[in-house]
């Protein structure tokens with residue numbers, strides 16, 4: 001497919017100044033501004049291609065969505081949520097960056113950070129399990145990014161190793177925000193009690209299921225309400241999976257997996273490090289209000305020695321062993 005044939009379109013360049021102020025300048029970016037390369041992967045409604053900006057030479061991943069398919073599959077809402085969420089999460093190294101969006105008569109385009117390391121899931125499968133040092137490093141980067149997302153009023157709702165990509169330095173980039181929940185943007189979301197019901201109340205909530213069976217929180221299964229603590233549940237499942245090589249709740253089908261979750265039916269393999277076991281046990285708590293908070297998780301002994309903040313993102317990723 002020759003991507004150059006498409007028309008140019010209006011995109012928005014967002015600039016974040018040193019003091020964090022974000023200015024958006026409309027720049028005319030379109031298909032013609034990029035050289036498209038290999039296909040990096042396919043989603044249900046998307047193709048992701050490597051591409052380079054013809055003027056700067058800079059490399060990106062461009063996610064291309066077919067408009068007809070999006071409309072037919074009733075995914076317009078998800079695409080616009082993904083765009084709005086990525087536009088809210090512009091200044092953290094752990095979130096995949098959205099540089100431009102544009103469209104032409106046939107497709108929508110997201111110009112994103114290129115993550116040449118692929119999915120964390122793929123790396124984990126090749127390694128079978130991560131050792132404690134690697135699990136601590138990746139666990140810390142994921143937790144640091146969850147803290148940032150929550151501070152910006154974003155609940156991801158589908159955290160899982162497939163949605164954790166690795167950049168050129170093998171650092172984490174969280175992606176796939178189409179099913180995120182955006183809390184109303186208020187100054188400083190911290191400490192905000194976010195048990196406010198979802199935009200649609202229970203009875204007329206679209207019963208469309210959010211999330212992926214193995215990582216979905218019990219509260220989403222029982223009262224359909226996701227909250228920030230739901231991301232902490234998924235985080236607990238991910239830490240368990242890094243060290244065990246499989247998620248804690250996995251059965252022959254989704255229904256059986258749900259049964260295991262609501263029954264807290266899981267156990268640790270022999271040799272699972274005690275300090276990590278304690279962290280996971282405090283995260284995989286059925287009552288979201290009794291689940292380990294983000295702050296307490298950061299201070300848990302499993303993360304002893306982690307330099308939180310900028311240092312975490314400037315250090316070399318540990319060799320995968």
Ligand SMILES: Nc1ncnc2c1ncn2[C@@H]1O[C@H](COP(=O)(O)OP(=O)(O)OP(=O)(O)O)[C@@H](O)[C@H]1O
Nearest residue numbers: 040041042043044045046048061112113114115176
């Ligand atoms: N920024 C990126 N850099 C490199 N590869 C990427 C990037 N974003 C996505 N990919 C890869 O492209 C593939 C498709 O990703 P995409 O987000 O379009 O769909 P998906 O979310 O994986 O699938 P679905 O839409 O069914 O959930 C994925 O396998 C992912 O590994």
Ligand SMILES: O=C(O)C[C@H](Cc1nc2cc(Cl)cc(Cl)c2[nH]1)c1ccc(Cl)cc1
Nearest residue numbers: 067070076079080083101102103108109110
């Ligand atoms: O906010 C904007 O810039 C405008 C549009 C909004 C938008 N226009 C659409 C047209 C179609 Cl056919 C489908 C979707 Cl999901 C559409 N979303 C847009 C353009 C590009 C991308 Cl990647 C997302 C949304």
